Amino acid sequence: NLAEFKKELATLGWQEGANYVLEELYAAGQVNRLPALAEELAAKKPALIVAAATAATIAAPKAAPRIPIVQATGNSPVYTGLAASLARPGGMVTGLTNISSELSAKYLELLLAAAPKVKRVGMLADVKAPGYPINIKNTRAAIERFRIEARFAEASSAEELDRALLQLAKEGVQALVVLPSAFLNAERQRILQFALSQRWPSISSGGWGAAGALLSYSAETLVSFRRAAHYVDRILKGAKPADLPIEQPTTFELVV
DSSP states (O other): OHHHHHHHHHHTTOOBTTTBOOOOOOOTTOGGGHHHHHHHHHHTOOSOEEEOSHHHHHHHHHHOTTSOEEESSSSOTTTTTSOSOSSOOOSSEEEBOOOHHHHHHHHHHHHHHHOTTOOEEEEEEOTTSTTHHHHHHHHHHHHHHHTOEEEEEEOSSHHHHHHHHHHHHHTTOSEEEEOOOHHHHHTHHHHHHHHHHTTOOEEESTTHHHHTOSEEEEEOHHHHHHHHHHHHHHHHTTOOGGGSOOBOOOOEEEEO
């Protein structure tokens, strides 16, 4: 993703080390580290900050309220209260949304299409994820629509994850839906290893299909990072984030 971002910046005339310097900081799925990382970035007084997830977009303006922030991927900044509207953000945050929470209901539809005999589905969620409330709302609507039985388990730490997966196994679920979360994404291999041991078909967001899930469905992340480069280009040339409309995805990727 970062390589695509840099490549697109190069096409716009920005060469790393020549006319810009990129500071890269990663939380590795540990959301509690983001405030400190944001403070570290803010202390360096950057021209702007690019955030690669919803939680990062939330942490950045708290540490750097006067620095423009470009969200490369994540939930709508309108939903998280960082923008007035998609068309006119009105603040310091703009960029792209991958509408991951809005897609959560689609996971169940796709999973049942691939495994129509499934009657009881496990839903694994992270209560600390910024998109948790809307994820749960959309997922419950899908459960009612498809009239299937669902079991919910929640995990926001490694210890909770072990208990959550064992809980779902004891409740006899036949498949697994993993709702979007930076923490759960970081624990992807562990979750999938358990799912495979239980012979659960599974689905989640981008990257999970390639990692071993039966399905993954998401906006095309590489496209988002390329588009983020254009926001950076415009802001560095004088545009205000308040005036740059937030883009929603137009292409989606289904991996089987």
